[in-house]
Amino acid sequence: MIKTIDIQSGETAGLYQYLSAAVTPRPIAFVSTIDSEGNENLSPFSFFNVFSVNPPILVFSPVRRVRNNTSKHTLDNVHQVKECVISLVTEEIAQQVSLASCDFDKETNEFEKAGFTEIKSDLIIPSRIKESPINFECKVNEVITLGEEGGAGSLVLCEVLKMHIDESVLDENNAIDPFKLNIVSRLGANWYGKTNKDSLYEIAKPISRMGMGIDNLPEEIRKSVILTGNELAILASAENIPAKKEFTPIDKKNTEEKHILAKELLSQGKAEDAWQILL
Numbered sequence: 001m002i003k004t005i006d007i008q009s010g011e012t013a014g015l016y017q018y019l020s021a022a023v024t025p026r027p028i029a030f031v032s033t034i035d036s037e038g039n040e041n042l043s044p045f046s047f048f049n050v051f052s053v054n055p056p057i058l059v060f061s062p063v064r065r066v067r068n069n070t071s072k073h074t075l076d077n078v079h080q081v082k083e084c085v086i087s088l089v090t091e092e093i094a095q096q097v098s099l100a101s102c103d104f105d106k107e108t109n110e111f112e113k114a115g116f117t118e119i120k121s122d123l124i125i126p127s128r129i130k131e132s133p134i135n136f137e138c139k140v141n142e143v144i145t146l147g148e149e150g151g152a153g154s155l156v157l158c159e160v161l162k163m164h165i166d167e168s169v170l171d172e173n174n175a176i177d178p179f180k181l182n183i184v185s186r187l188g189a190n191w192y193g194k195t196n197k198d199s200l201y202e203i204a205k206p207i208s209r210m211g212m213g214i215d216n217l218p219e220e221i222r223k224s225v226i227l228t229g230n231e232l233a234i235l236a237s238a239e240n241i242p243a244k245k246e247f248t249p250i251d252k253k254n255t256e257e258k259h260i261l262a263k264e265l266l267s268q269g270k271a272e273d274a275w276q277i278l279l
């Protein structure tokens, strides 16, 4: 059974929960802004991502409060001073970030409330956050208002002017190492995701190579009742059907036995060995 929600016929009850719990995991922008009177603000936004590299554009979306249709201070601030620092949220600071999301009044400095250390930015007025390993100094190019009702988002288009990366999160090639970064993501309700050795895995997809595709797998493999779509996709990521190397006692096994063995090998990351069993 599939549950459908027909938004066009006005069925919006629970929509926030469904949207925010479905579109997951989301990265979190921890945004530092300042208003025209010099009041500083820090707030997290998980309606956030990178949308362009040249120019480098990050976008986050403060949503109008559903309960009273008021706007967030962050949004008011970027209208007044068109600059912000976007920092990324690691497990080490996730509780402090959550604390900073309380609806403090606009005179409250969330750096102090949530225990963060300010660092003066090089190019803009809002401060960066010492405790975050990645800070982007941005100018706000545009704010796109998506509606006037409670729940309406505003897309804040931020152009990165300068990026600061703590070298402790870099590997030996100066690339960001996800194991060292320890970033957290936002899911539905109060759920957060960790990014560590237990949750990370690789999907090898060399761009120099074109996978043959599941449609080109031999029918006996493609129609397997044992191998899943994921497992077929690993096999179909090979450019061609590999040549059989040597005949072994395994070749005497029946199709089902071969598929079970191939499945086991695929789970161990041994795609070439799996192919040899299946050929």
Ligand SMILES: Cc1cc2nc3c(=O)[nH]c(=O)nc-3n(C[C@H](O)[C@H](O)[C@H](O)COP(=O)(O)O)c2cc1C
Pocket: 028, 041, 042, 043, 044, 045, 046, 047, 048, 061, 062, 063, 064, 071, 072, 073, 074, 075, 097, 098, 100, 101, 102, 103, 104, 186
């Ligand atoms: C992890 C996290 C992510 C959040 N993401 C959003 C978001 O994407 N949009 C939004 O409007 N509010 C979001 N919130 C709630 C705001 O952070 C919260 O309303 C905050 O108080 C706004 O502060 P301000 O009024 O000082 O800007 C999030 C809260 C947390 C803890």
